[in-house]
Amino acid sequence: MAVAAVIVFLCAYGLLVTEKIHRTAVALGGAAIMLLLHVTDADHAFFSEETGIEWNVIFLLLGMMLIVSVLRQSGVFEYVAIWAAKRTRGRPYALMVMLCCLTALASALLDNVTTILLIAPVTFLVCERLGLRPVPFLMAEVFASNIGGTATLVGDPPNIIIAARAGLSFNDFLVHLAPIVLVLMVVFCLLCRWLFRADFVHDAERVASVMRLNEREAITDRLLLVKSLAVLVLVMLAFVLHPVLHYEPSVVALLGAGLLLLITDIDVADALREVEWPTLAFFAGLFIMVGGLVETGVIDHVAEATASWTEGRLPLATMVLLFGSAVLSAVVDNIPYVATMSPIVAELAAGHGESGHVLWWALALGADLGGNATAIGASANVVALGIAAREGHPISFWEFTKYGLVVTAVLVTLCAPYLWLRYL
Known part of the structure; x- marks a missing residue:
C-alpha cells in the first residue's frame, strides 16, 4: 500500500505541476483513487486527526472567507x-x-491564511488604482506571511504542534525565533527589489490621480464597517488568547462569521458566493492524499531514516532537520510532517539535554519557511492562488515556484549560521 500511496501522490503532483487539469480535480481525483485502492478509508480520511482532513483548517478558511466577504461590502x-x-x-x-x-x-x-484573506483584496485594489500588475505583490505577501508566522507560537500551525510536544511557551518562540525572523524580513525586502524589479513601473498620471482622492469617501456603509471591525477585533483577540480561552481558531472564525451575519443585513447567499469553494475542496483532497502517505508509514519511514543518519551528532542533526524539513514541506503539507517528526525530534533532543532544544528550532524554521518553495507548500499559498484566479490574475505553479525556490533557498541558508552560532 505504501508503494501505491507514493505512486498516486507523485502522479497527482506531476499533474499539479503541468497544470493541464484543474488542481481541485487533481486533488479530489487523487484522494478518490487512494480511497478506491484502500490506501486509506472513510474513517481515516474523514475522522482521524493524524491522517484525515484537517477540518480545523477547512472551517477556519470558511469562517474567515465569510467575514472578509461581509467586510468587503463596507468599502474598507x-x-x-x-x-x-x-x-x-x-x-x-x-x-x-x-x-x-x-x-x-x-x-x-x-495566522498566515487569515492574513492573506485580509490583505489580498487591498492588494488588488491598490494595484488597480496605480496600474500595477498585482501578481508580484500578492506573491511577496504570501512569502512574508510565511516568514512572519514563523516568529510566534500562533503564527503557523506546525509551531502549535511543536510547542505542545516540546513544552514550549509563546515567549519561547519570541525569544528564539523572532530575532532571526526580523533579519529574514530585512533580507527578504531587499531580495524583492531584485526579484520583482521588472514590475516596479511608475505611472506618474495614475499616482497623481490617486493622490487627489479622499480615502474616507471610499467607505460606503459606516454602520456595516463598525460592526464588521468589531467582530474582526473580537476574532483576532480570541486567536491571540487561544492558550487561555482554549477555543480552536476554526471555532472562533465560525462564531465570528455567524455573529456578523446575524447582526448585519447582508444576504447570506451573497456572502456564500464569495467563498473560495474550489480552494476548500482542493485542501480536502490534498489532506486525504497526504494522510495516505502518513497512514502507510511513508512519511514516518523518511523521518526515522533521517533520525538514524544523525543520531548522536547534534550539529549534523540540526542541519539535516533544517534543510530536510524545508525540502519536505515544499512537497507535502507541513502539518502532518511536523506531527510525524515531532516524537522523533523529542527523542533526539532528550538525548542531548538542554542543548537539544536547537532541534526544535531547526524543525520549526525548516517546516515554516520551506512552505514558500512551491505553490502548494503552505496553506497561504493555495489560498492566494485561488483568490488570484478568481480576480482574473491567475498565478501558475511554475511562476510561483521559480520565485519561491529562490526565497526559500536564501532564507533557510541564512538560518543555518544563526542556529550554529547561537546554539552549537
Missing part, C-alpha cells in the same frame, strides 16, 4: 488601498515593502 479595502498608495506616494517598491511588513506582523499575531 478601498480605503486601505488608497491610504497605502498615498503614504508611499505610489512608488511600487515602497508599496510592496509596506504591504509585506504589514502582512508579516499580522501573520505573527493571527
Whole structure:
C-alpha cells in the first residue's frame, strides 16, 4: 500500500505541476483513487486527526472567507488601498515593502491564511488604482506571511504542534525565533527589489490621480464597517488568547462569521458566493492524499531514516532537520510532517539535554519557511492562488515556484549560521 500511496501522490503532483487539469480535480481525483485502492478509508480520511482532513483548517478558511466577504461590502479595502498608495506616494517598491511588513506582523499575531484573506483584496485594489500588475505583490505577501508566522507560537500551525510536544511557551518562540525572523524580513525586502524589479513601473498620471482622492469617501456603509471591525477585533483577540480561552481558531472564525451575519443585513447567499469553494475542496483532497502517505508509514519511514543518519551528532542533526524539513514541506503539507517528526525530534533532543532544544528550532524554521518553495507548500499559498484566479490574475505553479525556490533557498541558508552560532 505504501508503494501505491507514493505512486498516486507523485502522479497527482506531476499533474499539479503541468497544470493541464484543474488542481481541485487533481486533488479530489487523487484522494478518490487512494480511497478506491484502500490506501486509506472513510474513517481515516474523514475522522482521524493524524491522517484525515484537517477540518480545523477547512472551517477556519470558511469562517474567515465569510467575514472578509461581509467586510468587503463596507468599502474598507478601498480605503486601505488608497491610504497605502498615498503614504508611499505610489512608488511600487515602497508599496510592496509596506504591504509585506504589514502582512508579516499580522501573520505573527493571527495566522498566515487569515492574513492573506485580509490583505489580498487591498492588494488588488491598490494595484488597480496605480496600474500595477498585482501578481508580484500578492506573491511577496504570501512569502512574508510565511516568514512572519514563523516568529510566534500562533503564527503557523506546525509551531502549535511543536510547542505542545516540546513544552514550549509563546515567549519561547519570541525569544528564539523572532530575532532571526526580523533579519529574514530585512533580507527578504531587499531580495524583492531584485526579484520583482521588472514590475516596479511608475505611472506618474495614475499616482497623481490617486493622490487627489479622499480615502474616507471610499467607505460606503459606516454602520456595516463598525460592526464588521468589531467582530474582526473580537476574532483576532480570541486567536491571540487561544492558550487561555482554549477555543480552536476554526471555532472562533465560525462564531465570528455567524455573529456578523446575524447582526448585519447582508444576504447570506451573497456572502456564500464569495467563498473560495474550489480552494476548500482542493485542501480536502490534498489532506486525504497526504494522510495516505502518513497512514502507510511513508512519511514516518523518511523521518526515522533521517533520525538514524544523525543520531548522536547534534550539529549534523540540526542541519539535516533544517534543510530536510524545508525540502519536505515544499512537497507535502507541513502539518502532518511536523506531527510525524515531532516524537522523533523529542527523542533526539532528550538525548542531548538542554542543548537539544536547537532541534526544535531547526524543525520549526525548516517546516515554516520551506512552505514558500512551491505553490502548494503552505496553506497561504493555495489560498492566494485561488483568490488570484478568481480576480482574473491567475498565478501558475511554475511562476510561483521559480520565485519561491529562490526565497526559500536564501532564507533557510541564512538560518543555518544563526542556529550554529547561537546554539552549537
